[in-house]
Amino acid sequence: MTMPVYLDSAATTPTDPRVAAVMTRILRSADEYGNPASSTHEYGDRASELVDAARERVAASVGATTADVVWTSGATEANNLAIFGVTAYYANQGRHIITARTEHKAVIDPCWELERRGWRVTWLIPGPDGIVAADQVEAALEDDTILVSLMQVNNEIGVIQDTRAIAAVCAQHDGARLHVDAAQSIGKVPVDFGASGADLMSLSAHKAYGPKGVGALLVSQRRGVRLEARQFGGGQERGLRSGTLAPHQLAGMATAFTLASQELPKEAQRIGALRRRLWDGLAALGGVLRNGTEQGTVPQLLNVSFEDVEGEALLASVSELIAVSSGSACTSSSNEPSYVLRALGRSDRLAESSLRFGLGRFTHEADIDQAITAVGNAVKRLRKISGQCATAA
Amino acid sequence: MTMPVYLDSAATTPTDPRVAAVMTRILRSADEYGNPASSTHEYGDRASELVDAARERVAASVGATTADVVWTSGATEANNLAIFGVTAYYANQGRHIITARTEHKAVIDPCWELERRGWRVTWLIPGPDGIVAADQVEAALEDDTILVSLMQVNNEIGVIQDTRAIAAVCAQHDGARLHVDAAQSIGKVPVDFGASGADLMSLSAHKAYGPKGVGALLVSQRRGVRLEARQFGGGQERGLRSGTLAPHQLAGMATAFTLASQELPKEAQRIGALRRRLWDGLAALGGVLRNGTEQGTVPQLLNVSFEDVEGEALLASVSELIAVSSGSACTSSSNEPSYVLRALGRSDRLAESSLRFGLGRFTHEADIDQAITAVGNAVKRLRKISGQCATAA
Amino acid sequence: MRYSRLTWEHFSNASSAGVLTGTDVARAAAGSAADGTWVQFDIRAKRRGFAAALIIEARFQAFGCPHTIAVADWLAGRAAGRSAELRLPEPVGALQQLFGMPVEKLGRLFVLEDAWVGAVQALLKKQENA
Amino acid sequence: MRYSRLTWEHFSNASSAGVLTGTDVARAAAGSAADGTWVQFDIRAKRRGFAAALIIEARFQAFGCPHTIAVADWLAGRAAGRSAELRLPEPVGALQQLFGMPVEKLGRLFVLEDAWVGAVQALLKKQENA
Numbered sequence A, B: 001m002t003m004p005v006y007l008d009s010a011a012t013t014p015t016d017p018r019v020a021a022v023m024t025r026i027l028r029s030a031d032e033y034g035n036p037a038s039s040t041h042e043y044g045d046r047a048s049e050l051v052d053a054a055r056e057r058v059a060a061s062v063g064a065t066t067a068d069v070v071w072t073s074g075a076t077e078a079n080n081l082a083i084f085g086v087t088a089y090y091a092n093q094g095r096h097i098i099t100a101r102t103e104h105k106a107v108i109d110p111c112w113e114l115e116r117r118g119w120r121v122t123w124l125i126p127g128p129d130g131i132v133a134a135d136q137v138e139a140a141l142e143d144d145t146i147l148v149s150l151m152q153v154n155n156e157i158g159v160i161q162d163t164r165a166i167a168a169v170c171a172q173h174d175g176a177r178l179h180v181d182a183a184q185s186i187g188k189v190p191v192d193f194g195a196s197g198a199d200l201m202s203l204s205a206h207k208a209y210g211p212k213g214v215g216a217l218l219v220s221q222r223r224g225v226r227l228e229a230r231q232f233g234g235g236q237e238r239g240l241r242s243g244t245l246a247p248h249q250l251a252g253m254a255t256a257f258t259l260a261s262q263e264l265p266k267e268a269q270r271i272g273a274l275r276r277r278l279w280d281g282l283a284a285l286g287g288v289l290r291n292g293t294e295q296g297t298v299p300q301l302l303n304v305s306f307e308d309v310e311g312e313a314l315l316a317s318v319s320e321l322i323a324v325s326s327g328s329a330c331t332s333s334s335n336e337p338s339y340v341l342r343a344l345g346r347s348d349r350l351a352e353s354s355l356r357f358g359l360g361r362f363t364h365e366a367d368i369d370q371a372i373t374a375v376g377n378a379v380k381r382l383r384k385i386s387g388q389c390a391t392a393a
Numbered sequence C, D: 001m002r003y004s005r006l007t008w009e010h011f012s013n014a015s016s017a018g019v020l021t022g023t024d025v026a027r028a029a030a031g032s033a034a035d036g037t038w039v040q041f042d043i044r045a046k047r048r049g050f051a052a053a054l055i056i057e058a059r060f061q062a063f064g065c066p067h068t069i070a071v072a073d074w075l076a077g078r079a080a081g082r083s084a085e086l087r088l089p090e091p092v093g094a095l096q097q098l099f100g101m102p103v104e105k106l107g108r109l110f111v112l113e114d115a116w117v118g119a120v121q122a123l124l125k126k127q128e129n130a
């Protein structure tokens, strides 16, 4: 069977061959396989050097210092560590946090859990463009707000939040720390943790052509952010996150992040052109609505709702030719309509009849044309099967 | 520089080339790089099949069912999930747990944290052979004991606990669940989770020639064990542990575990002979004490205290020829004498003057001979430097 | 989501999709697109003396998931030559099994049933009045 | 743990390890093996008129970490030709720097100092009594 064209880069990306090469080298190495915590011999030292080098490269690629980096198993863990770690540490200063309805599940679910434990959570609803305005955050801040958690790039529609403006608002409020989920940012928007004014930032390797199962939480040392550890043991990561570190994974992440920041400007252009081509092709079908604007979103994502087409039938019709998602990958195994699109004001029906196209480093013009053809044929056929009446009914 | 002979297999093991090959194949694959949670396309399906296959192989190799397996980032996370997850779930049934002073930090530290939060912890002290007797557990059980956490194979001296006898004692006590840290067991002792009577079991790949950064917690479905999740998000692992799964890591772990259980009988013999050779060579030096008995320990570990030799000087003297550890890898970066050896009744001085030799799949006779020579020379030289007086003083 | 071969064949071909025209055609629909499932059947039949009507051809239109479209196509495609009865040719449970539909989707089969039975009803009424 | 080149050289060669014998040898030790650090110095010197004694040779024995052994070896090896003074040739802080010792190990230098100063003291006493 020929595989469909991969257009789901927001769910995950293939490991870049240059990343895989670095990882393979370490996995096969005769002298770098030590435990980075083994300080009594050369194998441990070399493993630990790999970890240090990865820390430096990741820090450099996102404008952080090496001391800011706490390695994790991915952005899910990073988000959980940020949210539970900060709220536990500052619990005596307040029990109110602010987030948005359009966050990733890995932020929403920890916040729900905090609500269950008696915390107050303000759930901001972004405007129809997906933007959470700094004003909204300002209005939501209360005396006992200790954490604001907002993502930089949304994983469903690609909208870019003005996290600096939000950081400026938080800075006016004594004690409201800002956590930014930047899992979808790397390689798509420039990331400068130091300049961003954020206190904490979550990263994941596999959204940026790195390996799955590794990420980091940046914890600003300069801003003096503290948090309670959640995983105890060997005392790795200055006690903030115990557990044996995996040099092959960290080196893979570092290589991926370095490549991503190097290639960002060129890729933004190239992929931007591909996205315009895709949108033009789809818009020609009529009855299509774009979720997210051209300007305010990352070029890698295009989210479109199709009128008069049932969502599952649409997805099934295109699935042999293109691999796309109808929601966040993490939620697409459930059949609920996307809560993000609903939060943006789309009806359940339209939310369900949406496709998320994730373009990436390995997407080329022919792939886009295949997508346009596949979706065009499917939409026309399904509209024919449903006739006029569907709309009327 | 030639690398020293690696004799620290209890800290970590090199990735077996067969494991690395499987991982490399997946990392370079053109169609298996999807997110296992992406249910809308073939890439996701294939990734998810890799996860399922790994789950089956890991389960089969440790006598568990696939439904028992909860993937984690390693045994540290598995231990934390077991201890915090179970105590949170059953908190209303009791706030007492039992563990031992000779556990790994990844059990001790979570238990300390629970003590800090007001739980009562009974810290059992094993006999001089390192064994925690089932009687001791029985005597420590209280009405409100909800968890007993004891390791199977100790990471410093290799002593094997009779976890079945302990499980039998727990079974008499309504509500005391048994968690077994089996991070050091794989490939060293047969592991049969189903038959063991344990409720939960922690596993790690990198102690068994698999990759670092991946492991699992087994949660017995048959025994109806419940626990609260600690990491929230996409709802992976039936909600018990959210976060994108890493097929290359899981497949690596599965391959490693399959190989380990296949090769166990043959390896136990081969490595047992190497360990006898090593012990005979070292014993000939005089003034050496074995920590752990020949019979009750895994053949992969030999822990020896050297009289009249300062520990750091000994380690430094041998470090160019052999890579060994003077304590658990996770704690060897601190210079405290091993708490395990102290718990077994060794003086601080002797605990500090101990070396842990970790033998493994890639250890051969010549390596053992090099170790005997290196240690012999070092001990003799250091004893000469310290003269007679050291002993007298 | 993976589909059974039968589902996939009927969904991807949907050769009985469409409408029938003429005064002898009976039509009924059920469900609504807003609720996610809408199905319409057109049936043409000939009278067989005093016995039940004999279906000559049937067509469907549907807004719905692949299972809905597949079952509608299957029903319409197999209708010719059967007598028009006020029930589905197979009970809902059997259809669910046949197409390997997840239980959560059972409701969609009831929409299909309503549309089908409605169309037969309309047909019989039409023939009564004729 | 990584050691500086100076530390490593003196630790691995330890060419001044050993004891001296004879009635003109002064000896003192400090610390204890049980506490982790024990050092002993043997010093032989010749009298220089009324001036301070001039060290001819020195040896050490030590139970201790590589830094301890290295510093002891350095002190003993450089002693010949120096006048016997009741202090280390370099202050403790300077030695710590010179050998790149972690601060936690400062205590070991005090043991070394005690042993060294004790040996010189014994030497001077011996010469007084002679």
Ligand SMILES: Cc1ncc(COP(=O)(O)O)c(C=O)c1O
Pocket (backbone or CB within 6 Å): A010, A011, A073, A074, A075, A076, A077, A079, A104, A106, A151, A153, A154, A155, A181, A182, A183, A184, A203, A204, A205, A206, A213, A214, A215, A329, A330, B242, B243, B244
């Ligand atoms: C915005 C966002 N946050 C967090 C995550 C979770 O990250 P990970 O897959 O590394 O656990 C994802 C991806 O699934 C994401 O898109």
Ligand SMILES: Cc1ncc(COP(=O)(O)O)c(C=O)c1O
Pocket (backbone or CB within 6 Å): A242, A243, A244, B010, B011, B073, B074, B075, B076, B077, B079, B104, B106, B151, B153, B154, B155, B181, B183, B184, B203, B204, B205, B206, B213, B214, B215, B329, B330
């Ligand atoms: C007995 C034991 N438990 C737990 C761990 C921690 O496992 P991991 O390295 O997978 O975090 C180790 C190893 O460091 C161990 O030896």
